[in-house]
Amino acid sequence: MISLFRSLWTSRNLMLNLVRRDLTVRYRATVLGFFWSFLKPLAYMGIYHIIFGEIINLQIRQEGIPYALHVLVALLPWTFFMSSSGEAMHSILGNANLIKKVKVPSAVFPIAAAISNAIHFALAMLVVVAAMIAWGLAPGPLFLLLPALFVVQFILVMSLSLVLSALNVFFRDVVSIWEVAGAAWFYATPIIYPAYIALDYLSEKGPAWAHWLYLANPMTPITLGYRRIMLYGSLGGDGGASGSLDLEIGDSDLIISIGLAAATSLCMLWIAYRIFLRLSRRFADEL
Secondary structure, eight states, rough: OOOHHHHHTTTTTHHHHHHHHHHHHHHOSSGGGGGGGHHHHHHHHHHHIIIIIIIIIOOSTTTOOOOHHHHHHHHHHHHHHHHHHHHHHHHHHHHHHHHSSOOEEEEEHHHHHHHHHHHHHHHHHHHHHHHHHHHTOOOOGGGGGHHHHHHHHHHHHHHHHHHHHHHHOTTTTTHHHHHHHHHHHHHTSSSSHHHHHHHHHHHSSSOOOHHHHHTTTHHHHHHHHIIIIIIIIIHSSSTTTSSSSSSSSOHHHHHEEEEEEEHHHHHHHHHHHHHHHHTTTTHHHHH
């Protein structure tokens, strides 16, 4: 895995140019350009507020947190996760001419797609912070943990980007399979519903280990981590460690599950890079 980061560092200028190209092409023919990075989350927040907060009137346990923010803080990391893996999936095929003509580490192409989406994710998160302040939720001390949580998610994104981009060169069915798998993964992650709904159901209907099986999905603790850091930490200051907040999941369970997500993501990255290296030897023949 060290060789992956070494090759990325060696090809950093190419990767930065690819990121710059992706950012330019994405909004080249649009009127508002990069402002869409801010307008999209605002539009999503308005839609969720009207449909779920007003019409359906869904409620969460913690008072003072608007349902629209509750969903948006989880939806943006998910959007980053899916858009990165989706674009990375086509990165090798989309740069076939360059790969066949120039000897460069092929890994830079899916990683560059992930980085460009990470930039859009960061811009969108600024909208969330502005909305929080507008609702009277000032960022708390837990915000200092946000970069660490992002690193865990980015490692997960890198692993999927590498393996999907390599597999898509040889098996074009990967795109359709990933669309179905992504939809199932979305509903297995507490994005549009609070996690306690699934956890309470599993504790009543499922076996004893079902609780941890649900948390073994790495996007579940990552999603809950963003909510705890950005929303609940803003109310409780200490993220609810005192037990004064009625949270989706206890602090100890959240810390353990985030640690497991980090370990899982690192293992996935190692496996994904080994698969990518093995398949990349045949890229030139398939492209």
